[in-house]
Each structure stands twice: as C-alpha cells, then as structure tokens.
Amino acid sequence: MSETALEEVSVLSSIYCREGEFILTPRAAQDGLMVQINSTVGAERRLDVSLLFHLHPSYPSCPPAISVCSTSLSRTQCQDIRQKLLDQAADLPPEPMVHQLVEWLQLCWEVPEKCKEEKKEVEKEEEWTAVLSLDHIRSQSRYIGLLQRWSLQLQLTGRVLLGRSILVILQGARPSIKEFCRLLKTVKVDVDSSGRKCKERMMKVLIESPLSPLVDTGSRVLW
Structure with a gap:
C-alpha cells in the first residue's frame, strides 16, 4: 500500500472513533486493505448504513471497490447507494477519497419518497x-x-x-x-x-x- 493510503487510514480511524464506527481488516500485500465505516444517512430519518471500502494496492490511483449493507434499508436502496458512491468516486481526482465519499453520502443522499415505507414491508423476495x-x-x-x-x-x-x-x-x-x-x-x-x-x-x-x-x-x- 502507498504511504498516502496508509496515512488516510490512520486519519479515518481518528475521525470515526466511536465504538464500532471504524473497522480495518488488513489483507495480504497483493490484496490491499478493507475499511468498514458504520455511518448514518438521511437528514429526516437517520438510517444506519455499513460501508465497506476495498482499497487496492494501487489506491488512490484507482477508486476503491465499495459494498453497502443496512438493516434499515432494502437491498434495492443499498444497491442505489453503492452505485451513487461509485459514480461519485469515478468523478474525483486520484487522491484519498474515502472520507469525502462518506461525507457526501451523509449530506446528499435522501431516502426516495416511494421508498420511505419500505422498512415496514421489506422486499417481498423469498x-x-x-x-x-x-x-x-x-x-x-x-x-x-x-x-x-x-x-x-x-x-x-x-x-x-x-x-x-x-x-x-x-x-x-x-x-x-x-x-x-x-x-x-x-x-x-x-x-x-x-x-x-x-x-x-x-x-x-x-x-x-x-x-x-x-x-x-x-x-x-x-x-
């Protein structure tokens, strides 16, 4: 991993310092790092979301791979968040971006009106x-x-x-x-x-x- 990426991880651990908010999973040198940040989104309803960033060894020259899961949102909503984060990451310059992506999500993403009741009736998928x-x-x-x-x-x-x-x-x-x-x-x-x-x-x-x-x-x- 680059010094820049390791410095970013250190800064992230200081920013997201509440219990369970930041989790770092070291990987083999050729696999990079896995950074998990547990956050909330939405201005009206604070919904818990777990964001998993896979920082490849060449990061930040290439954007991180991103996974999203949440007990407060449907699978479709999690996929929507993931795609928006990937699109956002693709538009950013090749520099440390994890904190910027989390902040963007916290400030800009809102639950679509048609989805606000989905928590009460989870996707009807067997x-x-x-x-x-x-x-x-x-x-x-x-x-x-x-x-x-x-x-x-x-x-x-x-x-x-x-x-x-x-x-x-x-x-x-x-x-x-x-x-x-x-x-x-x-x-x-x-x-x-x-x-x-x-x-x-x-x-x-x-x-x-x-x-x-x-x-x-x-x-x-x-x-």
Whole structure:
C-alpha cells in the first residue's frame, strides 16, 4: 500500500472513533486493505448504513471497490447507494477519497419518497438457505476474505464450518445465492498444492431450500 493510503487510514480511524464506527481488516500485500465505516444517512430519518471500502494496492490511483449493507434499508436502496458512491468516486481526482465519499453520502443522499415505507414491508423476495461443500481452503485469510466480501455485496448472511468437511451456509435471496456460487467457480479464490492460484471447481450445493433459521452448531461465524 502507498504511504498516502496508509496515512488516510490512520486519519479515518481518528475521525470515526466511536465504538464500532471504524473497522480495518488488513489483507495480504497483493490484496490491499478493507475499511468498514458504520455511518448514518438521511437528514429526516437517520438510517444506519455499513460501508465497506476495498482499497487496492494501487489506491488512490484507482477508486476503491465499495459494498453497502443496512438493516434499515432494502437491498434495492443499498444497491442505489453503492452505485451513487461509485459514480461519485469515478468523478474525483486520484487522491484519498474515502472520507469525502462518506461525507457526501451523509449530506446528499435522501431516502426516495416511494421508498420511505419500505422498512415496514421489506422486499417481498423469498429467502432461501443453501449449504455448499468446499474441496479445500489452503489460503484461509484470502479465501474467507473473498467469501465475506461477496456475502456483503450480495446481501447474504453466512457462516463457515471448518472441519473434516468444509461447509458454507448461506441465507438470502435465491438469485444472490446463485451468483455467490457462480463467483466461487469462476474466480481464483485459493491456491493449489503448488501454491498457484486456483478456482473452486469442486464446490457442490448439498442443500437449497426456503429459509430455515441458522442453528448453533459450534461453527465459526465469519460474516
């Protein structure tokens, strides 16, 4: 990471200093940093929003990747915020911009009139549960980091069971689960026995059914 990016992260930790407001997740050198800022948006209604910025090693020469999730907003509204932040980032010069993006969101984004009652009736999308079987996890920090990022981007709840069998349990919209599975098979998520990056070609969907509550099995909750 550049000195400029590291300095920005230090400043952000000072600005967003309330408990749980700023979370930094170090990545491998080639993967950059993950910065999570928990904020509120909207002048009339203060709505909680979690913003995840993936700062690539070349940042700020390139804009950050952004994910948005919220228990106060619908999936459509979160996607709308994410797109507006990406558009805003694309218009900014190549310099530290995370604080500027968060401030812009806090000051400029408002809940559209037609969406103000959506919290009372959440999107009428049927929720599903899926259980996936993974072949191996050798580069655990990289692999699980990608799973976390995809689940945030796709608005999924998940957990991983690490043992003799490696299982991933997902809950959320069925199209999002299908996209998660597609990413697993098409993106290089791990390394093979020779240390080369590889895709999860051996992933299997063991169960896919309408939503049932996650049970406490002593598994490791990762996102």
